[in-house]
Amino acid sequence: MIRWFAFFVLLALPTWAEEVVLGLSQDEVAITTSFDGSEILIFGAVKREAPIPEGELGVIVTISGPPEPVTVRRKERRFGIWINADAVEIDGAPSYYAVATSAPMDEVLGIRDNLQHKVSIPSMLNSVGAPETVLDASTFVAALIRINTNAGTYQVLEDQVVVDQDTLFRTRIRLPAALTEGVYETRIFLTREGQVVSSYETAIDVRKVGLERWLFALSRENPFWYGIMSLAIAIIAGWGASAAFSLLRN
Template identity: 30%
Template sequence: MTGGGRILLLLGLLLAMPAAALAQQGRAAATRGPAPADAPLITDLSAHLIAITSSFTGTDLLLFGAIDEPGDIVVVVRGPTSAAVVRRKEPIAGLWLTRRSASFDGVPGFYVVTSSRPLAEIAPSTLLSRLQIGIDSLRFRFTGSGIIEDLPDFRDALIRQKRREGLYQQSVGDVDFLGPKLFRTAISFPATAPVGTYQAEVYLIRDERIIAAQSTPLFIDKQGFEQEVYEFSRAEPAVYGLIAVLVAMLSGWLAAVVFRKN
C-alpha cells in the first residue's frame, strides 16, 4: 500500500472510531462517545482486547491518532499493578543465599513509554514525575519494615528485571507522523504480559504544557482452555495444587519407565 493509501485508510479509521477528548491537564479517565469536532487530540487502538491462548507468543498493537494543534506526542501504556519482592543473594560458605529483600506495592506489571522526542526536551521533570511518565519517574511504595539505606538499588534491580523480561520499555522517536496531523506507534506485548486491565495514555505537549490528553482502556484476558484452568485455580486453589502435584508425580513415573526400557 502506498503512503497516500495508508494515510487515507488511517483517516477513515479516525473518522469512524469512538473517542473522547480530554481538555484537562494530567491523567484522565477514559470516556465514551464521539469526540467534539474541534478536539485537539483524537486517538484509538487497533484492538481493545488481547486474547491469550496456548499459541500466544506476544503481539503488537497499533495506536493511532490525529492532532489539531502542533506539539509533541507522548504515549504511555500501563499494565495492572501488583506487589513485588526483590531479593539480594550473597555468597555464604560457597553458596548463594538470600540475605536481604525489599517488598514493593503499586508496581506496574507492564509499562511502555514512547515519545516523538526525548522526554527531557518535551516536559519539565516535575510534570513527568507527577504523572509518572518515563521509567525513571515510576514510584513504587515500599511495604517492608525498617529502614533500608540502599532501597533505590532494590528499585533499580526490579526495573532491570522487568526490562529483561520485555515488560518495561522506553523509546524515543517511535511515534511516526504521517503528515502534520496524523500519527501512529506500535506497542509490543510479550508473551509474559500479565492478564488484566491496561490504560493507553496519550499526551499532546507544547511549550512544556499538556495541551490535551486521552486515556483508552485495553484488556488482556485468557481465552478457551487456559481461561478455564485459570478460573479453576482461583476458585479451588487447594484442589488445583493437588492436581498439579499428581501430574508432576505421574510425569516423573512415566519418564522413569521410558528410560528404564531404554
C-alpha cells in the same frame, strides 16, 4: 479585584487548544494456549480549533499493566554462603509498562510534568517499606527496572511515535507473551515545550479464553481437583512414554 486577578492568570497560561482523538487496532487481547504476544497499533489525530501553535509537538504513549506489590531483595555473601539481606517493597509496580515517544524523553517532557503525570518508568514506581538501615532504596527500584527491562516487560521506545504534519500520529507497541490478565491502561499525552497540553486515557482488556481460561479458573476455584487432574495427566504421560520406549526397544 478577584475577577481581574483571575483574568490576568488566564492570560498568563499557555493558549494551546489541542485535543487527542485516538484509535486502537484492538481494545481486547485474548490469551490462549498458543499465545506468543500481540502487537498493538495506536494511532490518532490532534483536534484543533485554532492554527497550529509554535513549538514542536511531542506525543507520548504509555501502556501500563495491572499493578502488583513487589519485594526486591539484595543478596550478600556471609560466612561463605549467599543469603537475603536488605529488602524494599515497591507498592503497585505495573506488571507491564511501555512508554513510546516521538523524540527523546528529555526533549518532549519536562521534569515537573513527568513527575506530575508519572510518565517515565522511574517516576511511576513507588518504593515503600524500606527499613531505616537501607540508605540506598533507590538502587532497589533501579534493579527492578533493569530486571523487567531485560525480560521485556518494561520498555522505553524513544523516537517510535511517528508524527505527520503536526496532526497525525501512530506507533506500534509489542505486548510480550507473559502477560498478566487484567486491564491495561493506555495514556496519550500531547506536549509543547516540555509541558503537557492534552491527555487521553483508554484501556485494553487482556483476558484468558478457551482451555487456558478453564484451567486457570479450575486452579483457583477447585485446587484439589486441579491437582488430581495434573497428577493423572503426569501418570498417563509417564506410562505412555514408558510404553513407547518399550515398543521401540522390541
